[in-house]
Amino acid sequence: MQTALATTPRIPSIAPGLRIEAASRPETQRGFGAGEEIFAEGDRAGFFYRVASGTVRTCRLLPDGRRQIDAFHLPGDIFGVEAGTEHRFGAEAVGEVRVIAYRRERMLLTGEDGPLAREVAAATLRALARAQDQMMLLGRKSARERIASFLLDLAERMADGPSGHLRLPMPRTDMADHLGLTVESVSRCLTQLERDGLIALSPDRHSVRLRDRAALRHLDA
Amino acid sequence: MQTALATTPRIPSIAPGLRIEAASRPETQRGFGAGEEIFAEGDRAGFFYRVASGTVRTCRLLPDGRRQIDAFHLPGDIFGVEAGTEHRFGAEAVGEVRVIAYRRERMLLTGEDGPLAREVAAATLRALARAQDQMMLLGRKSARERIASFLLDLAERMADGPSGHLRLPMPRTDMADHLGLTVESVSRCLTQLERDGLIALSPDRHSVRLRDRAALRHLDA
DNA sequence: CGCCGTTTTGACATGGTTCAAACGTCGTGG
DNA sequence: CCACGACGTTTGAACCATGTCAAAACGGCG
Secondary structure, three states, rough: OOOOOOOOOOOOOHHHHHHHHHHOOEEEEEEEEEOOEEEEEOOOOOOOEEEEEEEEEEEEEEEOOOOEEEEEEEEOEEEOOOOOOOOOOOEEEEEEEEEEEEEEEOOOOOOOOOHHHHHHHHHHHHHHHHHHHHHHHHHHHHHHHHHHHHHHHHHHHOOOOOEEEEEEEOOOOHHHHHOOOOOOHHHHHHHHHHHHEEEEEOOOOOOEEEEHHHHHHHOOO | OOOOOOOOOOOOOHHHHHHHHHHOOOEEEEEEOOEEEEOOOOOOOOOOEEEEEEEEEEEEEOOOOOOEEEEEEEEOOOOOOOOEEOOOOEEEEEEEEEEEEOOOEEEEEOOOOOOOHHHHHHHHHHHHHHHHHHHHHHOOHHHHHHHHHHHHHHHHOOOOOOOOOOOOOOOOOHHHHHOOOOOOOOOOOOHHHHHHHOEEEEEOEEEEEEEEEHHHEEEEE
């Protein structure tokens, strides 16, 4: 049922030099390799982040290892904003990632105004809307419907040209843990959608071409 | 799979007299009977609300009738706050309900300050946190675990004395549509938890006594 | 008392999981 | 350049938790 990987190596989030910079500047860039942890569930929420490049996943674990991926964050997306003092989710790099870290100080939602504050507020509301869609998906949709929804959503966010060619930055395990399925189910649904002609998978299986959006949208419901 | 009731009677949200008051005052009380609609999915979001008494459910429907209940709102809770101009959920009374309606104007999250604005911001963040918990529940927990989580959460929010006696204001169908299960599964899990001695159901089946919170919490994970 | 909506129970069906193994792909080192 | 090992993906077969369908039991109310 769960596919969490206990294998992620524990790596210091930032180099010492960077930490000093982070303390003195309002924002700072950081890079992470595939699978590296940006912050952990329970860490002090001293920063929030914006994806500069790559994809970030935010997730939680149950004590027995079951994992739920809250969201995938694409370039431009803000993540890691918290109401309290702690991160309620862990964040990890999916592949190579660069992020911009912003000091949290005084960026509480109700506090100071300014363009960034507005953006953070907007990001929070978007996160809420997404979470609500995801509840519908997890609570009431079939495996096929979940995959269809996911692909359409990703296609929209990635602004893929109408070529319909869509790169899937994350492995099947991540899709599974995001969609409340197993890896095997994800794989099977994808191959079935391919057999039915709704999608076409690239040879390396990491890209999809959406061949029949209407049908996918119909599944999306 | 779905248990949505196409039976909810369409009832004008408020009496004409009240509507006039609502237009001239910043807030106004409204009452609703069991099953009445407070606002519908897609309605213009001219107001947001606070529960004065009773329980409110906010939910969405899929075109084929499958229903997902986003949340149950108890006295004191704020609901119906929207980023855009439309309600993304419908809201209905579970049993008799009184709510306070607040005009939305200028209450946008980033706008005016003031105690109510702060409260709305806090409510939004709480809604996000709840939605995230619910994703974990829907994506990765078993039926028993979902029921246990739900009961504990409700017990906490209802501030039941340590007597452990907890009133369930909503019917089984509503629990089912909140937890991503069927009515039958909800019923079976409850009776099984009762047989196992973790809970005791009242004769009328609308109250639970949590007999073994430790065990429930263990299930909650 | 008798109706009606809700809850519970039973028997059965099935979508998705589990367990296991084959297959590809990619990076590494001989 | 190829053999190798690690990892991710796919596929197969058996299983099971939950869904489905049907009916009985219960409680409330006129």
